[in-house]
Amino acid sequence: MRRSFISMAVIRRLPRYYRYLNEILAAGVKQISSRELADRMDLTASQVRQDFNCFGDFGQQGCGYDVAALHQAIKSIIGLDQGYKIVIMGAGRMGCSLLEHFGFERRGFQVVAAFDKNPELFGKVVNGVTIYDVAKAEEVCAHMRPDIGVLTVPSSEAKEACAVLKKIGVKAIWNFTKGELGVSEDEIIVENVHISDSLMSLCYQLTEKEEALYGA
Amino acid sequence: MRRSFISMAVIRRLPRYYRYLNEILAAGVKQISSRELADRMDLTASQVRQDFNCFGDFGQQGCGYDVAALHQAIKSIIGLDQGYKIVIMGAGRMGCSLLEHFGFERRGFQVVAAFDKNPELFGKVVNGVTIYDVAKAEEVCAHMRPDIGVLTVPSSEAKEACAVLKKIGVKAIWNFTKGELGVSEDEIIVENVHISDSLMSLCYQLTEKEEALYGA
């Protein structure tokens, strides 16, 4: 697979392509042109073709793209077929809520363990995943070699928990705590989730519109 | 306040500025230069100054920016001091989890009501917010005039619930369901939350790195 220095702009669009192709596939559509897909997704046909061509030739001149093949290709480009192993660091409300409702397995991930420092939680099983004492993290993970750590501890404990994830040897952290973790992106990939940013930008857009209507 | 056609790129950075200024303010820093702020946030000083100058002159030549004043300015630019009223549409796990842990009040929003169609939930109070029958939404909201609807129903019920929000007269929807709502952005501002996109782009980055290391 071709994959030569893909811009962040393209990377951020990949999950969206994947979602739309999921829908289109479920709707039973077999073939789709860049134009049709672009219209649905509010992009331009050019952009769709440019984006896909970052990774190879998936289309067929005159016919468009095979939906199933493209869907599978993007799944593989993202790495959703790698069966990456996940550990949950922090089995409080957020951690357990993700465990129960996010659907890691359905999305192609494998949750191998959860950790917490609250002794009341040790040994509990949530959605098939056992919660262990964080002090035993290294031991528990010795043979599991998890790829991704989900950081769902209170923000005040983020750095500490991050150090444990580093020691376990995860290659990427999905960070739900606020504040930066202070690990270099060279060693570990960090993806920060700031759900409130999304509400704030919604809020901005609303405020801007109101000002336009009723004056500044 | 100046506010002439702000690009989405800038709008998406505003919440980040706000978060960092929160931290800096809490740390007791009184004054900060565009260079220092840029270094912390991994931006350029030019970009920071360009961004702030979209809205007015907040700095002082030779001294930098007053942290407290800038923090307050951005809060107001975003509209976090407007006390926007929120309704929760769908009081299932997601809705209740947000009600209990997101901290709407702390962030400057006021949750006035929650709605669901499950009769078992009618009358229940979660974190001070009453859950009503969605059938009574119009009636309940008649005098409240909510600004924002949080859409946390199952995805299959999204369109239906969206129609109710429209009838109630909200001006913006914070959408947690998957699939697009099919309302025109002219009538209602929609902000989609796709938390899985973030895990997928993390996954992409991990896969890309592995391929670089071990060959494609």
Added chain:
DNA sequence: TAGATTGTTAATCGATTAACAATC
């Protein structure tokens, strides 16, 4: 005044769009 740092204009860079030859 001298030093620092802003606000703002000009230059650069990168991403998006348009165009079109290649080809199914």
Added chain:
DNA sequence: TAGATTGTTAATCGATTAACAATC
């Protein structure tokens, strides 16, 4: 073959960065 639609190059647009005069 003719029509459609891709893959890809060239043109445009917008966002980021650099530079510097203004000014605290």
